[in-house]
Structures are given as C-alpha cells and as structure tokens.
Amino acid sequence: MPPKSEAQRRLMQAAAHDPKVAAKTGVSSKVAKEFADADPGGKLPAKAKSKKKGPNQFALPRGKR
Numbered sequence: 001m002p003p004k005s006e007a008q009r010r011l012m013q014a015a016a017h018d019p020k021v022a023a024k025t026g027v028s029s030k031v032a033k034e035f036a037d038a039d040p041g042g043k044l045p046a047k048a049k050s051k052k053k054g055p056n057q058f059a060l061p062r063g064k065r
Contacts, residue, residue, distance in 0.1 A: 003039055006046050012036050 003009040015022040015032035022029040 003035070009039060012039070 003012065011021075011025065012027070012032045012035045015025055015027040015029060016036040019029055022032055
C-alpha cells in the first residue's frame with residue numbers, strides 16, 4: 001500500500017528503523033518495514049486530502065455519539 005502523504009511516509013520510515021518510535025505510535029515494526037519497502041518514492045502532498053467537506057467533516061455519525 002503506498003503512502004497517502006509525506007507525513008505518513010516519514011512516520012512509517014521512523015517506525016521501521018526505530019523500535020521506540022514504533023512502540024510510541026502503536027505501529028508494528030514489521031508492518032512499518034513492509035510499508036517502507038513497498039514505498040515507490042516520488043513526490044507526495046504534505047497532508048492527505050479529506051474526502052469529507054464542510055464544517056462537520058470530523059463529526060461522528062448520529063448513532064455513534
């Protein structure tokens with residue numbers, strides 16, 4: 001699975017190379033290494049785009065409150 005943002009790429013690289021970062025973020029070192037190995041490189045946006053728009057993009061669905 002390719003990274004969606006530069007921040008995600010940096011997190012996975014850090015977790016792949018430093019077990020302390022992996023433990024702190026809750027990302028498995030094995031998963032981070034697989035993710036980093038599958039990264040094709042290239043330019044990414046600094047932040048992933050949100051699929052939702054508007055002021056309630058972070059609101060929970062009505063049944064989940």
